[in-house]
Amino acid sequence: MRFKLRNLLLIFSTVCIFLNPFHISGSPLLLTCGPNTGGTDADGRKWEPDGKYLVAGDDKSTAAKAGLQDPSLPSYVPYMSARIFQSESTYQFPLQNSSSRTLLRLHFYPSPYPNVDVSKSYFSVVAGSMLLLNNFSAYITAEALSQSYLVKEYYLTPPRSASLNVTFRPADNSFAFINGVEVIAAPEIFDNEPLLVGSYIDARTFTTVPVTASSMEMSYRLNVGGQFISPMNDSDGLMRTWYDDSVYIYGAGHGVALQADTRVGYKKMPPYTAPLDVYRTYRSMGAYADVNKVSNLTWIFEIDPGFMYLVRLHWCDSEMVKVNQRVFDVMINNMTAAHEVDLFGWTNAIATPVRKDYVVITENVTGNDDTHMWVSLVPTNQTRPEFMDVLLNGLEIFKMSDNVESTLAGPNPMISDLMRKYLEGHRMGLKDFEENDSTIIITFGAGGAAAVGVATAVICVVYRRKRKATAGGDSRTSWLPISWNSNTNTTKSSTAGKNQTLVAISTDAASNCRHFSLVEVTSATDNFDESNVIGVGGFGKVYKGVIDGGTKVAIKRSNPSSGQGVNEFVTEIEMLSRLRHRHLVSLIGFCEDNGEMILVYDYMGRGTLREHLYKGNETTLSWKQRLQICIGSARGLHYLHTGAKYTIIHRDVKTTNILLDDKWVAKVSDFGLSKTGPTMDKGHVSTAVKGSFGYLDPEYFSRQQLTDKSDVYSFGVVLFEVLCARPALSPNLPQDQVSLADWAARNVRNGTVENIIDPALKGTVSPDSLAKFVEMAAKCLADHGGHRPSMGDVLWSLEMVLQLQETYESSGAMEGPEEGRSVEYDRENDGEKNETTGYEENDHTFSLYVNQEGR
Template structure:
C-alpha cells in the first residue's frame, strides 16, 4: 500500500480514547539572536547561545521594520542568521514526546536579503523543512511571519539536535530563525482508521504513536479564537476561528453550552483541548428538512503525497439521551463514519458534557485538484435520530512523516493575481489610480501554523520590493490583551496599547502623505473631521481621518478606534494601518476603499445602480464582518452604528464594515447587555436599546435589518420629505410586508430580476431583524445563514433560466443517502470567502467612511 511501509500496523481494537496524562513542566522558549525578554503575554524567552555550541558561522541581526501584525517584538525583531550548517543542542528526556515550534519573520536584515534565504531544518534524523523559504511562504499566505509546529516522536536519546543548513542550490543563501519553542507533551497519538480502505485483518489501521507529525490546522469550530495563554497542559497552542475554511454557501449555526454545564474529561487527557473548544460548536441548524439537503463542509489545502491525521473534537452539550442526533462523517468523499456506525457523540462519550475526539488518517495524492483535505458532515437517517443534525466542536489536521522520515513539503506558490499586483508598484500619487490597494495590516498569528491553506482565497497584498520595507495583508484575526474603553488618549497610553499592532506615524509623515492636508485630497467630512486620500511609504494608498480639534467626540472616537481596530483583522472589516498623535494633531490611517460606501451605489448617486445579486453579496460580506465582531473576536464587540455609509467597498467590491468610534466591547454572553448612553444614527436605532439604554449585539441586528431594506428598496433610512407614515424606512417596510404590498416599494431597477423564493427568504430575514424586542431577532450568524441561502436560491434560479435559454446543462447537485461517499451541495460553485468578482467599470472616486449625511450621532 502506498506510503504505508513506515507504519506500525497492528490488529488491535479501534479506540481513540486516551487516559489522562500529566504534562511535565519542561518548557523552553528561545529568543534567537537576542538577549531574551518577555513577550506580550508575559512569557519569558531566553538567549540562545547556551544551546548553540558553536556560533562562529552565525550572525545576530535586528529586523529593520516592525510589521503592524507583530503582536510582540520578542522573538520577532531579532534573528540569528547561519551562513553554514549550525546545530542547536537541547537536553531532553528519553521516551518523551516533544512539541517544537519555529518562528520565522522574513523582514529586512542588514546586509542580508531574505529573498535569498533557502534552507533545511532537521530534528535528529527527521527532516522538518527542505529548501524552505520563509519569504515565499509568507508572501503566498499574505502574512508577515509564519510559525511551524511539530510533534516529535519519543526516542531513546537524552539530547535533541536541531540543525539549520543553508541550501546548496542557491548562491549567497543563508538560514535564519527568530524563535524556537521546545515543550514536553503527552503522547496523544495512537491507532486510527485509514479512510478509504477496508481490511478485516487490520491493515486499514495506522499507528501514529511512534511517528513525527506537523501541525497544519487547529480550529475552535463555532467559537472564538483561543490564544496560547488560554490553552491547557502548558502546550501554548493557538486555536483559530473556523469560518475561513467553510466551503460552500452554507455556514450552519454556532452554538454555545450553558454556562453551568461542567465539562467532564472522563476518558481523555485534559491536554487534548481547552474547555472553550468543547463549550462551542457549529451545527447545521434547526431545519431538519433543509439539513438533509446539504453537507456542512470545511476544506483545507495541503501538501500532496503525505498522509494526514484529521482529529475531530466533540462534546454533546445540548441533549442528555442517545440517538437525539447522529451524523455521517466524510473525508475526501470517503465515509469515515456512516450507516449503522454513524457518529452519535452521546454514545461515544457516554454522557452529556463529556469530551471525546476521533482520529482518522487520509492519504492525499499529487493528482491535480486533489491536494486538499475536505471534511463533510451530514445527518444520519439510518439510525432514525430525533433530530436530523450534525455538529463539530473542534478540528486539528496533522501531516504524518513519510517513509524517509521527512515532513518537508514544497514552498507554496503565490497566486497569479498576487504576483501581478506586486509588479504594479505605483510611481506617484497621481499615477497610482489604477493600481491595487493594500487590503490591510495582517494578523499573522491567525495563520501561524497554516502552510498553504489561504492560497484558495487569493487575497491581494502589496510589498515594497526595494529591500527596505515589508508590509503584508490578511483578513484573519489578531488577538491581544486589551480592555476597550476607558480614559482619554495620551501618547504613552496609545503607544503601549497599539505596540506591534499598528504603526505610529509622525505628523511629518502624515503631512507628506496628504500633501500637507491639501484640500484637493479631501474625500469627505464626518463627525470626527475631514478625511483625506493619501499615499504612505511604499506607494500604499490610505485614507487619513484628521480630528477636528474642537470635537470632544473626536477624541473619544480616536481612542476607541485604535483600541478596537488595532486588535482586529478580518476580510470584512476595514483595517487600521496606524495613527498619529503628534504636533497637536490626531489622525487615523486606514485602508483606502476605492469604491466608497454601499449607500452611494444604491441610491442618490450618478453611478449605475448595483444589480440585485451584487447587493445581496455585499450584504453577505457585511454580515460576515458583523458576525465576526459578535462571535469571532476575543471579546464580543457591538458596532453600534451599522448603516450603509459604514459599509465600504474595495476595488474588488468586497464589503468591509467601518467606523468603530461608537463601538463597545459587548457583554460576556452570561451578562446579556451593556448599559450605556444611547448613541447611533437615527433611522437605524434599535427601539429597545432606545427605550432601555441596554445595548446588546441584537441592536446591530436591528440596524442591519434597515440596511437590508435599503438594499432592496433603494431609499434612505429616513426621508422627511415623504408622507409621515413613509418617513422611516423600517416602519414603512414592515407595514408593506404585513399588507402584502412589499413589491410596491422595491427598487424598479431590480424588481423583475429577483427570484420570488429568494425575495421571500430575504424579506423574511429583514423583517425578523426589525423585531421590536431583541429576543425575537435572529443572531448575526442566523442572518448570515439566511442570506447565503437566499443567494443560493437566486443563483439556482438564474442557472435554471440560463439552461432554459441555452439548452446546455451546467453545474449539478449530487447527493446520496447514507453510503460510502459523501454528498455535496455546490450550487454556487464558489467557496465561502471568495472575492466578489463583479463586472463593473472601475470607479476611482472613494469615500472613506460615514461621510454621507453623518447625522444622528
C-alpha cells in the same frame, strides 16, 4: 531515614503532578536567537539567549537585529532579533523527558537584516533524523501567505538520546536564520491507532494505522463554532493557537454556531487534549430536518499532496440525552471515515468530550493540481434518528512524516494563480472586482501552513461560488431557512422531552420590520427582471422595486453561490431593525419564503458614492458636496461606535457601502459583516478577518483583533478615495500605486499631495481645508489602531474642514470667524431612539473653534 524521606518526597511530587490539571512534562525551553541577553514577551514569558545551546566548534553564526518592526508582530521578543547562519550549524537541546514527544516551534521573521538579503535565504532544517524543512524560504512563504512572521510547529517522536539536535543547513551561496525556538516535553497526544479513511466496511471490518512512530507537523487547528483562542488560553501550558473555522466552510450554509447551556468538564479526557472552550462551543446544521436531509457541513483545506494526514475531530454533545437522537456520517475526501456517529451512544452521557482520529492518504500525482482536503459531516437516516443534524466542536489536521524518507518537508507555498491574476489586473482585475463588489474573507492558519493566508482566502471565495457534488453524485444544497417568528433562544420540544435550541431572528427584530411574502417581492421586481438590477454585491443582486402602489424600494436577493449567506442575512436584520438614524440605510423588511433570503430597503436614488467619484460618472461632485457626504457617513459610523446600546463595528466600510438618496444625503449600508464590539475589559474582538481588499485594517488583518479603529482605517481609505477619485486598489497601475492607502500615505509623507488629488478639484479647494483634511485622513491610516483618531474626532475634523471651505468660498480668501468664536453645528435631529430595543444615538452638538486668521 533518608531513603524513606526521599520516597515520600517522590510520592508527594508525583501526586502533585497528577493533581495539577495544567501539567505538561517538564518546563518549556524558550530561546530568543541572536542576542546575548534574553527577554520577556508580550505574554510575560521569559526567553533566554540561545548561544549556549549551539554545538561548540560548529557555530559560524552572527547575531542580527531586525531593521523594521512590523505592527502585526505579537511581541518584540523573540522576533526582533535573529541568528544568521552562513554555514551548517547545530543546536543541541537537553530533553527533560526523552521518552515523550518533543513539541518544537520555530519562529521566523523575514525582515531586513544588516548585510544580508533575506529574500535570498534558502535553507533546510533537520531535527534528529527528521527533515522538517527543505530549500525553505521564509520570505517567499510569508509573502505568499501575506504574513509578516511564521511559526512552524512539530511533534517529534522520542529520540534515542537525552538530547535533540536541530541543524540548519543553508543552501549553496545562501544563508539560514532563526528568530526563536520553543522546546517543550509534550504529553503523548497521539496514543492510539486511528482508522484509515476509505477502509471502513462495518463496525468490525476496517484498517487502522499506527502513528506512534510518526512525527507530525501541525497544519490546522480550529475551534469549530467558537472564537479565536490565544496561546495563553490554551490548556495544559502547550501554548497552542485555535482559530475560527468559518472561513474554511464550503458553500453558503454555515449552519449555526452555538454554546453549551450546561456545564462542560473534561471527565475522563486528559486536559491537554483541547481547552474547555473548544468543547463548550460547536457548530450544527439547525433544526430543519427537511433541509438537512439534502445538506451537509463541509470544510475545505489546502494541503501538501503525497503525505498521510491525521484528522482529529473533537466532539461534546451538550444537547442529546439518549441514543439515536442525532446520527451522522463523517466523510474525508469523499470517503467514509465514520459511519452512523452517535455521540451519546459513544459516551452514554451528556456534555462528555470525546475525540477521534482518522488517517487519510493523499497522492502526489504528476499533473494533479488538486491539493485540497474535504471534511464533511452528513446526516444519515439509516437508523431513523430523532433529529437530522450533525455536530462538531473542534478540528485539527496534522501532516504525518514519511517514515521511509524521514521527512515532513513540503514545497514553498506559491501565491495562488487567482490572486496573481487579481494583482496583475487580469481576469479578476479591477473591472470585475468593482462590478461584483466582492467581499473577501481572510484568515491566518497556525504554524504558517501553506493553506493559510490570502491564497486560501481567494480560493475559498471561488469555491464558495460553486456547489459541491457529494460522493453519491448528488448536488446538495446547504441552504438554511430562518425561522423569523421566534426568539433567538426559543426552544422547541422534542419527543424526547429535550428542548432543542434554535437559531432564529429574534422577536424584537421581526416586530421592527415587515415580513414580505415571495409573491409580493416577485411582483415588486417584475419577477426579478434583469432590467431592474441596480447593483451586484457579495450577497447577490440588488433590484429596484415598487411596493404598496408606488413606494420605491431596493431589494437585495441572496445568491445561492455567494460567499455570504445565513449569517449575513440574520446579522443585517438584527442590526438594522434596531438602529434608526438619518445616516444609516433603513431596512423595511425581509422575505425568507421557499428558501429565499431577501432584504427590502429604502430606495436610494443616487446610488453609491463610488458611482459619483469615477467609473464614468456624469456628475462631478464639488469639494463641498464631497465633504457633506463624508460628514454624513462619519455621523452614521460614529453613531454605531458610540450612540447605540453596544459598540457596533461595521467591518466593511467602503464607497460602495455609502449610499446617497435623492437629496444627496449619505447613508451607511450593508451590515452583514457587522460585529458587536468589545465588552468588559477587552479592547478588541478576536475574530476571523472579513472585509474588502484595499480597505482592510493591517493590524486587524495580521492579528485578528477587531476594534472600532478598524472602521476608522477603512474610512481613511474612503476619504482618500473621495479626494483622489480613484479606487482603493488599481491593479493596472505601477506596483507602488496599486494600493491607494500606501500611495496616499507616501505622498503625504513626501509633501506631494497636490499631485494625487482629483484634477476636477484643483483650484476650488481652500488650502487650509485641504491641509486639515489630509492631516486627518492620514491619521486614520496609522499602522497602530491606538494612533488613529476616534470616529468622533474624525467627524469633528471634517466639520472643521467644511467650515474652512465655506469661509473660503463666501469670502474669496481664507478668513474664519472671529477668534475664539464657537461655530455650532446642529445635527439636524439625526438621533432617533428605538424604544423597543434601547439603541439610541448620542445627542451631541459639535462645536468648532476656528481662528479668524486661519491656520
